[in-house]
Amino acid sequence: MASEQFPEEISTTEEKLLFIQTLVKEEQSNEVCSLFNSLTENELAHILESFASEDRDKLWLCVPDNMRGEVLAELNEDARLGLLDGLEVAELSEITKDLDAQDTAEILDSLDEHVEANVIEQMDDSRREEVQSVLAYDEDAVGRYMHTDTISIREDVKLEVVQRFLRMKGNIKQDTQELMVVDADNRLLGTLHVVDLIRNDQEHFVHEFMEPPQSVVDSMSAIEAAKQIRAKNLHFAPVVSECGVLMGQLTADDVLELTLEESGQTVMKMAGLDEDDDLFAPVKKSVNARTIWLGINLATAFLAAAVIGQFEAVIAQVVALAVLMPVVASMGGIAGSQTLTLTIRGLAMGKIGGSNRTILFKKEFWIGIINGFVWALIVALIAQLWFADIMISIVIGLAILINMIAASVAGVIVPLILKRFGQDPALSGAVILTTVTDVVGFLSFLGLATVLILN
């Protein structure tokens, strides 16, 4: 198939996506297929993820045979499952045969167990062993992400010899940044930057320029490993086993991808969404995925309603309370979510811990008090202008003050407690916080009204 090119003004993936959407709409599938030849596997995955599943199935036929495996490995879980559905074992074996063990494991994991077993059976012995060793890692472990095509050298050779060795070897990847220095048992002794290979006198030895290994362990969480690597101001790192044997490396690509995954997770989790959620997943799947969150929210909403239910008497007598009720809850909710977001982000960046928790708490507490007083006054004034009832104004002012202080305190404490108990603050922090501000808001507002207004 002739490979057509994108018009020259189109360069980013986003622009390519728009261009392909237009062609799909005009049903010019030949053009699409030939353009697909000029895309990278990342771009292909991005574009496939941007189509609804029916179109995705059609577009899949345009993906060049030799890229199908890599594209599948690159796709999010939902999209991959959709495309894998209905593929035969023979096709799957064909698609995965040239993939590295990591990508193959990624795809195999999405298959039904018996299909997976059949595909593994088709492999020759050495490949089967390699793939199974990757499958043995936890799904989020470094071993699932690492690249095994590192280049090992010895420490007692001259730089010139290393250079000649590399030229002879031939297949070094262009993004190689460091060479692994290992001993006879393949234990990692250190690393040598390629730049050091060039900029130093060629008669010197590797060990003179070797740096101590800043490695991560293959069995640890990959996102945690990426965080550690960034914390050391590095962009990549060798991967070793528990006993120090070189297993592979996390490349700059891997670290960036893991970093983006982590930061994307925060946004999605705070809305109770799965980080891997497919933008164009089938309706049924999305409905199911969001059910838990809506269910939890319903429970907390009825909890708030139950609080209000305790005060029917006062509401029946002073209907203005029902009118103003949401203002108290809403101001507390916003104040709390600001503190919560700041705390969650500080935790994620590793800036909160030890003695500064108390300082943060005190600071947010004071913000709660000051903001509480300011907004209590403003809200009381508006309520007075609206209902001209000084008792209502006093009650709502006090309730705003109480709720905004509670919100600030909860905004710091809730994520810290969640973290202490090994929970992810981004996941359930918001729903707990809203419950606190709703309950405290309604309780203080209607409770005070009962005491001060109800006859």
Place this chain on the structure above:
Amino acid sequence: MASEQFPEEISTTEEKLLFIQTLVKEEQSNEVCSLFNSLTENELAHILESFASEDRDKLWLCVPDNMRGEVLAELNEDARLGLLDGLEVAELSEITKDLDAQDTAEILDSLDEHVEANVIEQMDDSRREEVQSVLAYDEDAVGRYMHTDTISIREDVKLEVVQRFLRMKGNIKQDTQELMVVDADNRLLGTLHVVDLIRNDQEHFVHEFMEPPQSVVDSMSAIEAAKQIRAKNLHFAPVVSECGVLMGQLTADDVLELTLEESGQTVMKMAGLDEDDDLFAPVKKSVNARTIWLGINLATAFLAAAVIGQFEAVIAQVVALAVLMPVVASMGGIAGSQTLTLTIRGLAMGKIGGSNRTILFKKEFWIGIINGFVWALIVALIAQLWFADIMISIVIGLAILINMIAASVAGVIVPLILKRFGQDPALSGAVILTTVTDVVGFLSFLGLATVLILN
């Protein structure tokens, strides 16, 4: 000052921070000062940002003189302003004298205009010119972030000659990944990977392995540039002027930092916080920063209250409506925020645009209808068990249905409209959406009640 070392088990910045916090608490400032000598400028900035401003001022005295400039440049705006406050022109000149022009500009931008002018006056002519050319860029432009210490070579020399040139030159940075190939007018012709310098026959010429330049323009937005670079599956890129002259490069470090900045912005913006907000900013500053958001929220909360105010008659007659009111608003709010987050993230990742907007809209619309029916039934059932009033149950069921559909529709449309009008969906999306779900929720619930229940 003798440089003490951290205990061996302490390796990440987070652990170092905790260790230093303990020392600060025990007032062992000598130990702190000597440990500071073993930290990088990134680590120092991270640690300073993790202390409240009083401690920060004291710790600043421990920062080694030769690193102060780089640490200042690295700090967030708030923390930097706090430390700069009170520094004399002479001190500022001393601190910035060994910095590159980018870091110097970053610091100068935080100063009062006349102090800035004074510091610039102290510079010698060539440095002044260099710094002013950086200051001429927009604050978020590539020119403010790029590194200018690139290595230029010509296309018609042998690889072997390039290697010898690099060894002679001596001061190549270790993280150098590509060399810039330029013509006599310093126009960028292409790039040569350092790996290509090693792995190919040394008798061949640069132009044989040179790759076409994948450059970004110095005047464009840096975050946009980082996005483009990532979209091409690259980690760094040369920077050129409008007319193609080599100006510098964005390194892998820059791209990662810009990427993290962008993703952090989304989380913070959705809570109405400034992305650069200092975790330990003085209370007064934080109160001011959050005022606008609380003010906007107050306006929308009173809008919702005004809607309820229209229905005092029906509430006075059926107090159960006041009790159940928050359930309708809350379910709509959660359903809407899920759709909103998905849409904002899809937009940020460049996956939404062109014809798939309609598909996304239809999908979320159907989710709204299905979820609406399901939760309408559940809520109506609970309401029936609680109040045993079939009319109330019907009214709340219908209101939940209407509000969840409205929430799904608004969750897609609001961010798309904001983006169309050049607004950032992450910034105001949530507050607009909550307003929609509150107003629609109260209006449909109390409106239906008025029609169906009020006598």
